[in-house]
Amino acid sequence: MEWAGKWIRPAQDMGEVCPVFVREFPAGKEIKRALLSVTAMGVYEARLNGERVGDFVLAPGWTVYKKRLQYQTYDVSKLLDRENRLEVTVGKGWYRSPMPGWCNEEGKAERAAEPAGLIAQLEIAYEDGSEEVIYTDESWKAGESRIRFSEIYDGETYDAGFEPGEFLPAVCFAYTGGTLIPQQGEKIREQEHVAASRVFTTPAGETVVDFGQEVTGYVCFTVDARAGERVEISHGEMLDKEGNFYNSNYRSAKAKINYTCREGRQTYKPFMTFFGFRYIRLDRFPGTPAAEQFTAVAVHSDMKRTGYLRSSDALLNRLFSNIVWGQKGNFLDVPTDCPQRDERLGWTGDAQAFVRTASYNYDVEKFFTKWLADMAADQLPDGSIPHVIPAMSVGNGSAAWDDASTICPWQIYLTYGNADILRQQFDCMKKYVGFITASTQDPFLWTGGTHFEDWLGLDAPVGSYKGSSRADFIASAFYAHSTDLVVRAGKVLGEDVSEYEKLYGKIVQAFRTAFPDYRTQTEHVLAVHFGLAQDAQKTADDLAEMVLSCGSRLETGFVGTPYLLHVLSSYGHTELAYTLLLRREYPSWLYPVTKGATTVWEHWDGVMENGDFWSDDMNSFNHYAYGSVADWVYEVAAGIKPVEAEPGFARIQIAPHPDARLGWLEASLETRHGLVRSRWEWVEENGEKKLRYEITTPSPARIVIEGKEREVEPGTYLFFGTGDVA
Numbered sequence: 001m002e003w004a005g006k007w008i009r010p011a012q013d014m015g016e017v018c019p020v021f022v023r024e025f026p027a028g029k030e031i032k033r034a035l036l037s038v039t040a041m042g043v044y045e046a047r048l049n050g051e052r053v054g055d056f057v058l059a060p061g062w063t064v065y066k067k068r069l070q071y072q073t074y075d076v077s078k079l080l081d082r083e084n085r086l087e088v089t090v091g092k093g094w095y096r097s098p099m100p101g102w103c104n105e106e107g108k109a110e111r112a113a114e115p116a117g118l119i120a121q122l123e124i125a126y127e128d129g130s131e132e133v134i135y136t137d138e139s140w141k142a143g144e145s146r147i148r149f150s151e152i153y154d155g156e157t158y159d160a161g162f163e164p165g166e167f168l169p170a171v172c173f174a175y176t177g178g179t180l181i182p183q184q185g186e187k188i189r190e191q192e193h194v195a196a197s198r199v200f201t202t203p204a205g206e207t208v209v210d211f212g213q214e215v216t217g218y219v220c221f222t223v224d225a226r227a228g229e230r231v232e233i234s235h236g237e238m239l240d241k242e243g244n245f246y247n248s249n250y251r252s253a254k255a256k257i258n259y260t261c262r263e264g265r266q267t268y269k270p271f272m273t274f275f276g277f278r279y280i281r282l283d284r285f286p287g288t289p290a291a292e293q294f295t296a297v298a299v300h301s302d303m304k305r306t307g308y309l310r311s312s313d314a315l316l317n318r319l320f321s322n323i324v325w326g327q328k329g330n331f332l333d334v335p336t337d338c339p340q341r342d343e344r345l346g347w348t349g350d351a352q353a354f355v356r357t358a359s360y361n362y363d364v365e366k367f368f369t370k371w372l373a374d375m376a377a378d379q380l381p382d383g384s385i386p387h388v389i390p391a392m393s394v395g396n397g398s399a400a401w402d403d404a405s406t407i408c409p410w411q412i413y414l415t416y417g418n419a420d421i422l423r424q425q426f427d428c429m430k431k432y433v434g435f436i437t438a439s440t441q442d443p444f445l446w447t448g449g450t451h452f453e454d455w456l457g458l459d460a461p462v463g464s465y466k467g468s469s470r471a472d473f474i475a476s477a478f479y480a481h482s483t484d485l486v487v488r489a490g491k492v493l494g495e496d497v498s499e500y501e502k503l504y505g506k507i508v509q510a511f512r513t514a515f516p517d518y519r520t521q522t523e524h525v526l527a528v529h530f531g532l533a534q535d536a537q538k539t540a541d542d543l544a545e546m547v548l549s550c551g552s553r554l555e556t557g558f559v560g561t562p563y564l565l566h567v568l569s570s571y572g573h574t575e576l577a578y579t580l581l582l583r584r585e586y587p588s589w590l591y592p593v594t595k596g597a598t599t600v601w602e603h604w605d606g607v608m609e610n611g612d613f614w615s616d617d618m619n620s621f622n623h624y625a626y627g628s629v630a631d632w633v634y635e636v637a638a639g640i641k642p643v644e645a646e647p648g649f650a651r652i653q654i655a656p657h658p659d660a661r662l663g664w665l666e667a668s669l670e671t672r673h674g675l676v677r678s679r680w681e682w683v684e685e686n687g688e689k690k691l692r693y694e695i696t697t698p699s700p701a702r703i704v705i706e707g708k709e710r711e712v713e714p715g716t717y718l719f720f721g722t723g724d725v726a
């Protein structure tokens with residue numbers, strides 16, 4: 001698109017107040033079509049003649065602004081009148097909020113000093129064939145809006161009684177940001193409304209509203225008030241063990257709403273920020289609040305739900321629900337670690353751990369295509385990947401985090417079968433492998449460097465966040481894995497990857513020499529899952545033994561957990577994999593569920609058995625990484641798996657693995673080729689327990705039931721068995 005519009009900013013210094021830019025114009029003739037394109041340095045909301053333009057929340061979304069800034073184009077034909085008033089309010093958003101909250105990142109002050117810039121262009125085509133373009137320039141005016149403060153971590157301040165004062169002509173300025181690109185990702189939208197379940201008084205005497213579900217978004221409230229009365233709201237995820245409101249785990253994020261009422265009945269929801277919360281505390285509220293006055297609005301990227309898991313076990317179903325809510329809460333334009341504390345960043349390690357599950361639960365092809373383009377844009381000249389994308393200067397070059405650059409595109413390709421993502425990312429993938437080759441201390445391994453290691457592994461030494469698996473072991477294993485993925489991706493693209501194939505062979509050899517033994521659960525898991533163990537069966541058996549000998553406890557962190565159950569079940573330990581999945585005591589996936597979790601926790605013991613919190617410092621209750629267990633349920637328990645040679649479920653492997661501790665289990669997946677569904681159930685016939693398998697496949701499939709293989713055409717199939725899948 002050709003931009004006639006110029007970048008404008010307010011002439012006056014408004015401090016923290018969000019400016020509103022206004023342009024009035026007539027449109028005297030019959031309108032054929034009117035398209036409004038807008039973007040801003042911050043987040044914007046446009047209104048035409050008082051009506052909100054589009055339903056994109058927090059537009060223009062979050063990209064590597066200095067290189068690529070998305071703009072949105074809306075059809076506003078129906079909103080135009082003879083006399084028109086176009087208003088665009090601009091908040092700080094991700095562009096100018098001081099992020100991240102916990103450190104003095106170098107770009108922070110610079111970003112905060114950027115202007116609240118706006119560029120917009122309205123192209124009107126009239127029925128008589130004439131055209132007109134209204135665009136941002138000095139003819140626009142800017143003044144203060146009712147949004148007195150708005151920021152990603154700290155929340156929003158709104159004065160409903162504020163009467164706009166003087167508007168001054170806007171000032172054009174030289175924009176130094178990135179190329180303007182049309183909307184690439186999914187738009188962000190209000191997706192669900194969760195009614196408040198109760199309003200109650202805590203032992204500390206505070207008034208708290210419970211929504212019964214942790215969501216990411218904001219509260220919409222209605223209140224009857226006198227002009228000047230105030231509403232003040234704090235957000236929190238949990239109650240403490242006494243039942244009091246708690247949000248010390250938000251760290252420096254204030255996460256507050258401050259609202260000044262006008263006279264009468266009024267409804268408000270924040271415009272330019274979001275929160276991760278289940279509870280709100282009413283620090284001030286006119287009258288006696290009732291549950292009907294509050295709704296939590298869940299906001300996330302507009303992804304289509306594709307996958308469903310269900311079983312006979314209520315706790316397991318709650319876990320499945322928590323995993324899906326974890327995805328909703330953290331797929332707000334960028335895959336984030338968490339939605340509440342002073343981070344909410346595109347942490348690469350978390351995304352690579354969860355991408356497979358994410359790609360089954362929802363159609364995330366477009367979402368990842370955009371985020372991975374940002375990753376390529378932010379890749380450093382040496383080929384390393386920043387820890388968070390869009391990047392902040394919080395570091396780069398950690399094994400298993402940077403590997404998001406190979407693992408994510410490969411998974412998106414496998415799930416959706418479209419090689420475009422590999423084409424888009426192939427250079428980035430190769431450059432990343434090149435970075436390891438150039439920066440390691442020992443050839444064909446990845447030694448040295450600073451890594452997050454097996455982050456939050458339970459075998460961590462006291463006082464450390466890093467599990468006991470060796471840093472060089474993990475890094476070298478991921479070096480092998482990423483090189484392997486470059487080879488596989490290159491073959492799909494018809495590239496010559498012989499150099500990478502040779503390199504891969506040498507890495508495997510060097511790895512086997514350097515690491516003849518495995519010391520932790522995660523080391524065993526990686527050695528088997530990445531095809532590095534000399535004797536995979538023995539290594540998996542040793543792993544099973546290790547898990548059993550410590551009382552069927554997992555000890556893995558971010559690195560080992562996503563593959564743990566896969567490794568066990570691939571080598572005959574499916575029953576033990578189920579034992580881990582169904583375990584209710586700490587540590588386990590179901591332990592948080594028994595403690596009332598409604599999303600997936602960052603720590604296996606975010607709330608400890610005695611009811612205390614793990615810590616205030618690093619304790620999110622909405623961190624999706626461990627939710628990656630769902631891909632084992634889809635792929636192994638229900639048995640639905642894409643076939644690499646014909647990705648995107650053009651061909652399917654369906655090999656369900658039932659367990660006697662569940663009455664039934666069902667998975668369904670809307671693939672690019674249609675709906676695949678696998679359900680197994682224990683039934684009784686003539687006093688005998690049997691298994692009934694029902695499978696629907698939209699593509700040719702290889703069905704494996706209790707060791708017996710069948711090649712089938714699309715259709716629905718019924719089988720009976722004994723449940724013996726060993």
Ligand code: BGC
Pocket residue numbers: 337338343347349350452455623
């Ligand atoms: C984030 C993680 C992230 C980690 C890096 C944390 O602060 O919340 O999820 O991956 O830092 O180790």
